[in-house]
Amino acid sequence: xxxxxxxxxxxxxxxxxxxxxxxxxxxxxxxxxxxxxxxxxxxxxxxxxxxxxxxxxxxxxxxxxxxxxxxxxxxxxxxxxxxxxxxxxxxxxxxxxxxxxxxxxxxxxxxxxxxxxxxxxxxxxxxxxxxxxxxxxxxxxxxxxxxxxxxxxxxxxxxxxxxxxxxxxxxxxxxxxxxxxxxxxxxxxxxxxxxxxxxxxxxxxxxxxxxxxxxxxxxxxxxxxxxxxxxxxxxxxxxxxxxxxxxxxxxx
Amino acid sequence: xxxxxxxxxxxxxxxxxxxxxxxxxxxxxxxxxxxxxxxxxxxxxxxxxxxxxxxxxxxxxxxxxxxxxxxxxxxxxxxxxxxxxxxxxxxxxxxxxxxxxxxxxxxxxxxxxxxxxxxxxxxxxxxxxxxxxxxxxxxxxxxxxxxxxxxxxxxxxxxxxxxxxxxxxxxxxxxxxxxxxxxxxxxxxxxxxxxxxxxxxxxxxxxxxxxxxxxxxxxxxxxxxxxxxxxxxxxxxxxxxxxxxxxxxxxx
Numbered sequence: 001x002x003x004x005x006x007x008x009x010x011x012x013x014x015x016x017x018x019x020x021x022x023x024x025x026x027x028x029x030x031x032x033x034x035x036x037x038x039x040x041x042x043x044x045x046x047x048x049x050x051x052x053x054x055x056x057x058x059x060x061x062x063x064x065x066x067x068x069x070x071x072x073x074x075x076x077x078x079x080x081x082x083x084x085x086x087x088x089x090x091x092x093x094x095x096x097x098x099x100x101x102x103x104x105x106x107x108x109x110x111x112x113x114x115x116x117x118x119x120x121x122x123x124x125x126x127x128x129x130x131x132x133x134x135x136x137x138x139x140x141x142x143x144x145x146x147x148x149x150x151x152x153x154x155x156x157x158x159x160x161x162x163x164x165x166x167x168x169x170x171x172x173x174x175x176x177x178x179x180x181x182x183x184x185x186x187x188x189x190x191x192x193x194x195x196x197x198x199x200x201x202x203x204x205x206x207x208x209x210x211x212x213x214x215x216x217x218x219x220x221x222x223x224x225x226x227x228x229x230x231x232x233x234x235x236x237x238x239x240x241x242x243x244x245x246x247x248x249x250x251x252x
Numbered sequence: 253x254x255x256x257x258x259x260x261x262x263x264x265x266x267x268x269x270x271x272x273x274x275x276x277x278x279x280x281x282x283x284x285x286x287x288x289x290x291x292x293x294x295x296x297x298x299x300x301x302x303x304x305x306x307x308x309x310x311x312x313x314x315x316x317x318x319x320x321x322x323x324x325x326x327x328x329x330x331x332x333x334x335x336x337x338x339x340x341x342x343x344x345x346x347x348x349x350x351x352x353x354x355x356x357x358x359x360x361x362x363x364x365x366x367x368x369x370x371x372x373x374x375x376x377x378x379x380x381x382x383x384x385x386x387x388x389x390x391x392x393x394x395x396x397x398x399x400x401x402x403x404x405x406x407x408x409x410x411x412x413x414x415x416x417x418x419x420x421x422x423x424x425x426x427x428x429x430x431x432x433x434x435x436x437x438x439x440x441x442x443x444x445x446x447x448x449x450x451x452x453x454x455x456x457x458x459x460x461x462x463x464x465x466x467x468x469x470x471x472x473x474x475x476x477x478x479x480x481x482x483x484x485x486x487x488x489x490x491x492x493x494x495x496x497x498x499x500x501x502x503x504x
Binding site for chain 2: 078
């Protein structure tokens with residue numbers, strides 16, 4: 001390699017100082033919000049990722065196999081699941097992705113028997129809410145934060161009734177303004193959906209994944225569009241940031 | 253969470269002892285084969301992943317944008333690139349995936365101007381060779397290890413002539429027997445292709461990524477089909493193992 005060692009060293013110093021901040025952000029966001037629960041994932045667990053397009057990530061719907069690349073798309077669920085499988089290679093994990101693009105909470109409810117209960121998950125991770133708000137100003141939906149909260153609570157009760165010992169992971173829905181689709185006007189109305197998700201996480205003693213907090217801090221490192229071009233769907237770096245956060249909270 | 257703490261603790265011990273082995277495998281495979289070169293990736297680098305289906309990983313060919321999820325597919329290149337982008341968020345990295353399913357070395361050569369030289373990469377990672385062998389017993393190709401080595405050398409010379417300071421990363425092509433497509437009979441003939449790749453890595457002072465070594469060791473942790481069902485294309489866990497190895501060698 002024809003690279004001068006001196007140059008390497010000089011430039012390495014620059015990059016190292018900047019790089020250190022993201023893992024620190026993830027840790028600080030988690031430690032102030034969460035008790036990190038180590039070893040949530042145990043041998044033989046059936047883990048289900050549920051949500052909207054952010055979870056869907058272009059997965060192939062024709063088959064829908066566990067632990068299968070095409071059935072996972074390319075998003076935070078793919079990276080998180082791949083890392084769990086690699087990390088616990090001999091632990092018989094069964095991991096599904098059943099996110100569907102455009103979904104709001106009531107649409108999860110409509111397919112809950114088939115796309116959650118029938119899979120008998122031990123660990124259920126849900127990221128839902130941005131469309132419950134987004135499709136409203138669009139004119140495609142007339143929901144409110146109250147409808148979101150009540151529907152979400154009903155979904156969680158239904159799940160807990162069927163599987164009293166299920167480990168619930170509730171992910172904070174997030175947005176980033178100063179992007180192609182989201183501006184400052186989203187922040188106040190959307191915060192009500194976020195508060196409802198946080199409230200339900202408390203109510204159900206779920207594991208809380210503070211995505212909004214992490215993305216908000218990440219904007220101090222690189223502009224919002226670097227993490228999500230439209231303010232809703234994560235970039236590659238955004239997916240990795242989400243996976244890192246998810247795995248850290250879960251203790252993998 | 254209604255999980256007994258005692259159960260958590262008991263089962264955590266089991267999983268932790270098993271889990272420790274994979275990162276240790278990656279480290280030991282790398283340290284015996286490679287000098288790990290830290291900070292290969294620098295601010296503003298243009299990084300190109302090249303290869304066959306393992307690199308392609310179902311990427312969308314219609315656009316072919318850098319740093320773009322759809323243009324990356326879901327494989328080791330997606331995970332490695334996402335982690336680099338996240339890790340060096342403010343460092344203006346530009347990362348391409350131009351792997352194409354089924355490619356042999358001569359097919360890389362045919363599209364090298366468009367799919368490598370025109371992109372002006374600073375860092376070029378190549379994983380090629382399994383089809384140069386595989387398509388032979390298939391009856392679809394009449395190449396030899398000598399043709400592979402000579403074509404590969406020509407490709408590297410052509411690249412170095414255009415970009416004398418390019419940082420080359422050569423990935424060891426790999427197979428795993430006791431899988432759906434690969435059996436023991438592949439090992440000896442395929443080893444000649446692997447030796448050629450290693451020889452070229454030396455000749456060109458490239459960074460060597462010892463994938464075969466890592467996968468062979470990983471089989472001590474979980475069966476071959478867990479890492480790659482057909483012995484050629486990695487599973488989700490296999491993709492993650494590759495990304496971890498690639499990133500470790502590169503020093504990210």
